[in-house]
Amino acid sequence: MSLADFFAPISLKNIVPKNGWFASQLGSRIEHFSVDFPDLESDDRIDLAIIGVLDDRNAVNNQGCGLAPDHLREKLYQLHEGAYNTRIVDLGNIRPGATVADTYFAIKYVVSELIKKDITPVIIGGGQDLTYAQYMAYEELEQKVDLVVIDARFDLDDEPPTESIETTSAAYLNKIFLHEPNYLFNFSNLGYQTYFVNQDSLRVMDKLYFDAQRLGELTSQIAVTEPVIRNANMLSFDMSAIRSSDAAGNANATPNGFYGEEACQMCRYAGFNDKLTSIGFYEFNPAYDNNGQTAMLLAEMIWYFIDGYYNRKKDFPLNPKSQYLIYKTSLTHDDHELVFVKSKKSDRWWMQVPYPTGGSQNERFHLVPCRYDDYQMAVAGEMPDLWWRTYQKLY
DSSP: OOGGGGEEOOOOTTTSOTTOOOTTBHHHHSEEOSSSOOOTTSSSOOOEEEEEEOOOTTOTTOTTGGGHHHHHHHHHTTSBOOSSOOOEEEEEEEOOOSSHHHHHHHHHHHHHHHHHTTOEEEEESSOTTHHHHHHHHHHHHTOOEEEEEEOSSOOOOSSOOOTTSOOBTTBOHHHHHHOSSOOEEEEEEEEEOGGGSOHHHHHHHHHTTOEEEEHHHHTTOGGGGHHHHHTOSEEEEEGGGBOTTTOOOSTTOOSOSBOHHHHHHHHHHHHHOTTOOEEEEEOOOGGGOSTTHHHHHHHHHHHHHHHHHTTOOOOOSOOSGGGEEEEEEEOTTOOOEEEEEEETTTOOEEEEEEOOTTSOSSOSEEEEEEOHHHHHHHHTTOOOHHHHHHHHHTO
């Protein structure tokens, strides 16, 4: 089975400017599938692959977001390359399958094959239910997953998932949480708004030791999201998490949410993340976009992801050890010792969480990204909540 079998070529009719692109614009720098499918087996290193998805059948109250990819490309291709040489391909658009399940299979297969080739997929378009297909690619790889979702809501259904219940953009997390075999190690939500969230869902998050951070906790201090995003293998970004004044191109947009510059900063954090192997941007709907503003913001978000990617420090895992500083602290009224690691290259922090007895045959501890604040809390003799939640998940 060839990857080309799943894709339709890009129609450049409404994308290419009248006088073409400048040599420094991404439209000239990205190899795109408009005639011939890009050669992914060549000796030339490919880092990122853009994937459009035209399927919005299960996007709740947001039909039309399947038209997003080409509207996004028009803006993205106008942006200029940063101070690095991009090696990016645009594979075109995944055709909608006869059923939504067929589209899920196509995304699962394409994403897993790209990751095997050490190429990071950047998925654009369609409903956020496609996150489920993105996640399923990791089952194919038999790899544990740390999933980060940026969303104003928890997309959980009140009813347990069954084969007869469709996966939708408003209820896809159930299938991820309860899927067997279970490859999900951690789930984090960034930016939920409490009035959109069932309190039972919050209790579920707490019971499973998952992370959920309210929008109000992150506003004006977006750096708090960096360690959470740094821990992700895959990230899903719902455009409705951005306030409507900055991104109106979504039928579910609301007055509150992240500012555009905060969304760009989080995307740059995602690009910096050495662990991240796939990212999806969902729910952008051109039908609601005023003057292409949301398309341009999304293009800038992807630009910042690319910029972060090409500025990665490659300081995870801890090799060589000479590039790191080790800090040890003891808790008040406890003989337990906490160990922190700081990278000399990036000044970023990690915390060592030991595996319970018999928890791992190959490793003695799990390394989780953290903030300097966590280290300060430990120095003051308090146990960081992140350490405890991570330890519970290691059982």
